[in-house]
Structure formats: C-alpha cells, structure tokens
Amino acid sequence: MSKRSDLLLSIADDELILGWRNSEWTGIAPFLEEDVAFSSIAQNEIGHARALYEIAAAELRTTADELAFDRKPEEYRSAPLVELRRLEWARTIARHWLYETADEIRLAALKASDDPEIAAIAAKMDREEVYHRMHAEMWIDRLLSTEDGRSRLNEAVDELWPYALGVLDSELRPELRRRAEERLGRDLPDVDPVPRGVHEAELAELLEEMTMVRRSAPPGTQW
C-alpha cells in the first residue's frame, strides 16, 4: 500500500470509528439539545470518513464501503484514542477535545500538502471541523469553570493523554502538548504515546456491531 493510501486510511479510520463512538450517545446524551448536536457531529465525522475512503478506494481499486466495513480489525489504521469505549460524559468531552485539537494540527499540515487532492479534502473537512472545535471548546470552558468539572476533566485528560499523542506523527506531537498545556493551564505528563497500529480490545467489538447489518446480507447487496 502506498504511503498516500496509508495516510488517507488512517484519517478515514479515525473519523469513522470516532463517529461511531460518538453516536453511541444518541438518545442518551445529558440533555436533548446536546444529543442532537453531538449526534450531528458524529454524522459529520462519518461523512469525512466516506470522502477520504472514496479517494483511497480510487487508488486501491475498491469501494469506500469495502474499505469501511470489510477489513479485518488488525487492518484498521485508527488511533487507539478513538477506539476506546468511554460512555462517561467528562471522558467523552475530553476525548472529543483532544481529538479535535490534534485533528486541527494534522489538517493544517495536510492543507499545505503538495498533493492537491489531499490539500483540498483537508480544507473541506476543516470548514466543518471549525464547528466541532467550537463545540469542544465551549465544553472545556464549562468544565473548567467549576471545581468538580475541572477535576473530572483533568482526570479524564490524564488517562487519555498518551492516546492523544498517538493520534499524531512524532513531529506534530510537541504542538499538541503546547496547545493542551496552555488550554488547561498545567503541565501534562511525559509519557510514551500509544501508537497507531496497535488496537484496543474494544475495536473488535465495535466492528462486530458496526458491520452486523452488512454481514447479514449477501456480498454486493445494494442498500
């Protein structure tokens, strides 16, 4: 597989798996408005995944659906951060914010890519990600505004920090650290990143659930 396809798949897998994880809040988010907003963000992420899979599919002579649903768990290129199942709101918001912050850094680098197709899709995604970041940032402000919120956020960020670092290539990690430390007003621990390529046990369960309907019909079924 080319470096280009590998890059496209890693971002697409991040967006697909995070979109799926975030959609697990649909119907049970803390209140109705948040339910609608967070579900909409989840749908946007899955839309980004589709656009990226389509570009990769053209190169790999396959289809976006086959890339999204028909690979083995170990073939996914997603970062472990997005695979974790953490159905607890402070952790969900911490993950959402860490991912969006890392994604902003990654997209900025991709927008400057020599590959016009990659630069264009990065710019297009970023125009939607702006709203995801606004959503994440307002929640961070909200959590930082009370003692209880701050301690829950800090605890969640400490747990997720090695995973967040693992979203980015090593040269982009210092920028993530700089932004996160500035935002939280504290130092974050020096830890080894949880790298892309290893998977959390939860991923297999997620894929099992995500592909259940597709597997129930003969291959090639048109939906």
Next chain:
Amino acid sequence: MIYEVFRQERKGQPLQHAGTVTAPNERFAEIYAREQYGRRQESVALWLVPRDAVSEIDEFPDEFDLKYRRVDGYSIKARLREAREKAGTLELAPEGDR
C-alpha cells in the same frame, strides 16, 4: 436558559419562529440552534432571543365593540357592487360578486 429561535428560510424572507433551545448560555445556544435548525441547510439565518428578553402583549380589550376599527366592520362586497353599478361595469365582475 430558554432561547426562542427564529429562522429565515431564504434571503429576503421574514424570520419566523422555529422553536426553542435550552442551553446554559448564549455560546451553547448558538451551537445547539445551528445543529437543530440549520444542519439540513433549511435556514440561511437564525435569530436567538433569550425568552426573558421577549415582551409579550396578549390582551386586546374591546369593551365597546368598536367594530368600525376592524376590517370585518365593513362590507367590502356590497360597496364594491355599488361602485361597479355606478361605473356600469357590473357585468365584468366575477359571477359571485354580482
């Protein structure tokens, strides 16, 4: 806080009441309103108004039945008929108006 949301469907049209969002502050309200009333491209503009900022008037007393102030106080049809008769154009009027 409850925010009343008004939305504009197309440029140039009046903003119409769309519903409400409940949010802890204006920033949350803006994000939620955008998702609830704009994510399907159904709006070109939204107004958010804190419910407390709305002044409501819902009593319109008319103790003396001043019906001449109201449109239903005039019989437009009869007057139109008179005017048409005068002008000699009654036969040009639609069937029901003669």
